[in-house]
Amino acid sequence: MSCNNDGGPVGEGGTQLSAAIQAGTNITAVYGLWLHPYGPATVYMARCPGSCTDSNSRELKWFKIDHVGLIRGNLVDGDWGSGVVSKTGVYTVTIPAALADGEYLIRHELIAIHAYWAGPQFYMECAQLKVLGGGGKLPSDEYLVSFPGAYKASDPGLNVDLYSPEAPTITTYELPGPAVWIGED
Template identity: 45%
Template sequence: MMVTDKKVMCNGGTSADLSAPVKAGGKVKAIWKQWTHAQGPVMVWMYKCAGDFKSCDGSGKKWFKIDEKGMTAPPLSGTAWGTNDVLKNLYWESTIPSSLAAGNYLIRHELLALHQANTPQFYAECAQLQVTGSGSGQPSGDFLATIPGYAPQSDPGITVDTYGSKATTYTPPGPKVWSG
């Protein structure tokens, strides 16, 4: 799959019947029943809806990262990756920025499997959050991205060869994390 494929956004859908409340500064936990890949980043994105969830389609340059973990120690073929944490624990927990403005948001958890050279595998799922709190923060500028297409397919964070590369560092694709 390419980073520009429509399914990269929310695996094909952006609206559901259920949403979950969370206070800005609170934690959100995504749970997987199964995961099999040790090399790759975990990235958590949010998107502020202009109104209700039914009219929120995730389009435009409004996605921002609130969390990520790439590789924390070499080698690239090792297990010091965000996706290895999901492999071991079958969950990922993130904190919603405490200054984030209240409102309806999509939250997107992405696992980017990099175990095959030049064949990235994008696994993304979205959920709906009703963020509460008194914050007024909203990311702008370089923190925002469009999904699909948040990075070029040639981005080194997407095309890295985890078994053939001599690199000792890794940077996840897309913008930097916005923490408020």
């Protein structure tokens, strides 16, 4: 799934509005429901060919601008990206300063990994942005993915058993998806 909707009210697809934002500044997503303490938090963007109102999020190429997995500690008692969002209710990221001006979808995503036997749970929302004052760059193909398709069921970061006897001794976590694009190749 690329977006719960394409940046507009649920059931209506894209909206007619895009929020203007300066490249290099912060944007904050506010969460109220479906928060879980275990799992990564990620943010992707996709450039729309023209207006995002007329774009289908499943046909766009996405690049990751931020991700936070296991911050410190072990899989069971450690601090996770989604755990921080769970405690604060917000996730703030910086729009890359080097990004080219234009219309984009932004995709905030929380991946809950607390139910290994049932598989990961994906909670994502999208919004439409108009990036201004950017540096004119776009990510190269190595950073681009599609939704669906960016993740595989076999990705180690999606197959974490928090209830295994080894989990309290594991202090590393492999984030799913591509590398974060910071504005350089």
